[in-house]
Amino acid sequence: MRINPKKCVACGNCTYVCPMGAIYIDPLLQRATINRDECVECYACYNGLSKEVLPPATVRFVRRTLANFRVRFEPEPDVCPTTAFEPDKLEWPRVVRRAFSDPRVPHESTGVSGRGTEEVKTNDVTDRVGIGEVGFTIELGRPGIGARFRDFQEMSRALAAVGVSFEKNNPITTLMTNVETGDIREDILNEKVMSAIIEIKVPVERCEEIIRIVWDVEKRIPTQVVMGVGVRCDEDGEEKIVLPILEKLGYDPQRAKTNIGLGRKVIRDLTNAAPVEAFKELENA
Amino acid sequence: MTNTLHRYGKAETFVDDYIVFSLPAKSKMAGQTGDALAAQKRFMTIASQYHPVSLGDALHGGALRPTKSNSIFGHWGKRNKPNLRKVLAGMSKAGTMAAVFDKRENAEAFVKRIKEEELGISVNISSSIENAKNACKVAGIPRHSIAYSLGFEHVGDNTPGKQAIMLSTMCGHGMVSINLAQKMMSFVRENRRSPREAAEAMSRFCSCGIFNTTRAKRILEDVRIGVK
Numbered sequence: 001m002r003i004n005p006k007k008c009v010a011c012g013n014c015t016y017v018c019p020m021g022a023i024y025i026d027p028l029l030q031r032a033t034i035n036r037d038e039c040v041e042c043y044a045c046y047n048g049l050s051k052e053v054l055p056p057a058t059v060r061f062v063r064r065t066l067a068n069f070r071v072r073f074e075p076e077p078d079v080c081p082t083t084a085f086e087p088d089k090l091e092w093p094r095v096v097r098r099a100f101s102d103p104r105v106p107h108e109s110t111g112v113s114g115r116g117t118e119e120v121k122t123n124d125v126t127d128r129v130g131i132g133e134v135g136f137t138i139e140l141g142r143p144g145i146g147a148r149f150r151d152f153q154e155m156s157r158a159l160a161a162v163g164v165s166f167e168k169n170n171p172i173t174t175l176m177t178n179v180e181t182g183d184i185r186e187d188i189l190n191e192k193v194m195s196a197i198i199e200i201k202v203p204v205e206r207c208e209e210i211i212r213i214v215w216d217v218e219k220r221i222p223t224q225v226v227m228g229v230g231v232r233c234d235e236d237g238e239e240k241i242v243l244p245i246l247e248k249l250g251y252d253p254q255r256a257k258t259n260i261g262l263g264r265k266v267i268r269d270l271t272n273a274a275p276v277e278a279f280k281e282l283e284n285a
Numbered sequence: 286m287t288n289t290l291h292r293y294g295k296a297e298t299f300v301d302d303y304i305v306f307s308l309p310a311k312s313k314m315a316g317q318t319g320d321a322l323a324a325q326k327r328f329m330t331i332a333s334q335y336h337p338v339s340l341g342d343a344l345h346g347g348a349l350r351p352t353k354s355n356s357i358f359g360h361w362g363k364r365n366k367p368n369l370r371k372v373l374a375g376m377s378k379a380g381t382m383a384a385v386f387d388k389r390e391n392a393e394a395f396v397k398r399i400k401e402e403e404l405g406i407s408v409n410i411s412s413s414i415e416n417a418k419n420a421c422k423v424a425g426i427p428r429h430s431i432a433y434s435l436g437f438e439h440v441g442d443n444t445p446g447k448q449a450i451m452l453s454t455m456c457g458h459g460m461v462s463i464n465l466a467q468k469m470m471s472f473v474r475e476n477r478r479s480p481r482e483a484a485e486a487m488s489r490f491c492s493c494g495i496f497n498t499t500r501a502k503r504i505l506e507d508v509r510i511g512v513k
Contacts, residue, residue, distance in 0.1 A: 017465050021462070052354045053357055077472070077486050103492055119432060126315045142459055143454050242433075254294070255411070258431050259428070260396065262426075263310065
């Protein structure tokens with residue numbers, strides 16, 4: 001991403017909306033500037049800010065004039081008043097930043113937009129995590145910190161060392177040069193992304209061991225870790241095996257994604273289904 | 286993917302936060318067949334009848350989106366408002382489609398209705414564990430699988446600035462920056478923006494439309510009067 005200096009009026013709105021805090025007003029240039037090493041190419045600035053077309057020279061003049069009276073030009077906080085953001089053409093290896101940071105860009109490896117796979121969200125169709133198994137999603141970089149691939153490698157190597165296998169369709173796994181050792185391509189190790197997820201599946205007996213490994217690695221890497229633990233419920237819809245292990249380790253899970261088991265191998269044919277009407281007053285809800 | 290799992294907050298802060306989303310199994314190994322997009326269009330159209338806060342199409346966005354103006358007068362123009370019809374009309378490819386509810390009865394009634402529809406696509410509820418459990422109970426569905434969030438390691442319940450984290454993590458992809466959340470909190474405290482305006486400004490950055498403006502407004506009301 002780049003900011004066109006001919007258009008930027010240094011209003012400062014974009015400095016707040018950048019999730020990585022990588023945009024600042026350069027005091028010499030008097031323009032918004034991107035720290036390219038910290039930018040993860042998430043496009044939050046380009047996609048998220050509303051675009052307006054105020055004339056830059058006039059806005060700068062007005063801003064300078066008002067500043068003399070201690071009055072501030074203040075566009076809406078989610079607006080770039082002069083449409084100054086312009087996407088760069090990204091080359092390898094920088095392109096991986098966007099693949100893991102802009103949720104609208106699908107990974108070629110999985111076809112899934114985002115940073116992981118379907119986890120247990122489609123478990124009712126895929127049976128990916130069965131009874132007696134635990135699927136871990138180990139996410140690095142959130143909230144608003146970011147992570148470099150060398151951090152992921154630290155985690156993947158520690159997990160590989162104890163013989164776990166990585167979810168093969170996961171985007172991080174596809175960037176490994178050796179899934180037995182957890183090594184990731186050397187040319188991307190310094191690339192920074194918003195976040196990404198390492199996915200593994202282990203027997204339930206290894207649940208505590210894996211969590212302790214994550215705790216250990218987390219102390220050595222300069223980012224934040226958040227874990228998701230996916231399990232299959234029993235026939236009554238209860239889960240009484242993994243939750244006690246988590247509680248024993250000091251966790252008190254508050255939130256979860258619950259797959260309610262409506263997925264089937266064959267999606268209903270709606271050709272002759274009775275039509276449904278949308279609620280009439282949809283706008284301005 | 287929706288990445289709704291790791292919203293920050295204790296269970297009671299999800300009292301008005303139910304995300305019900307559907308997605309097809311894309312892996313060839315899964316062997317799922319049929320018209321997923323048609324099923325998801327029906328899913329979302331039915332959701333619209335249960336007064337959602339937002340509908341979100343992960344590819345195209347939610348009910349509140351950024352705008353583009355071609356006129357200099359656009360700067361002073363009317364701000365855009367939530368538009369659920371645009372979400373329904375824009376669905377062009379099967380993926381993650383989400384409905385966000387702020388009332389328990391609406392979310393539970395929707396889940397019950399979707400069960401009766403037997404669409405065959407996977408449906409998940411992302412909320413507190415209890416909220417999802419109750420919704421399944423009302424619909425008479427045993428839970429199939431569950432993904433627990435273990436929370437951010439070493440980020441405790443009384444972390445300074447926790448309300449900024451609560452606001453920011455409502456976009457699981459991190460598109461709502463913590464800096465923007467803090468700025469909006471300051472704007473509300475200074476009465477420069479109402480909680481609704483501040484919540485809607487943040488919501489426009491959430492590219493899959495799962496940002497819950499009702500929950501955000503409630504958090505911002507607390508911020509205004511200093512409730513921690």
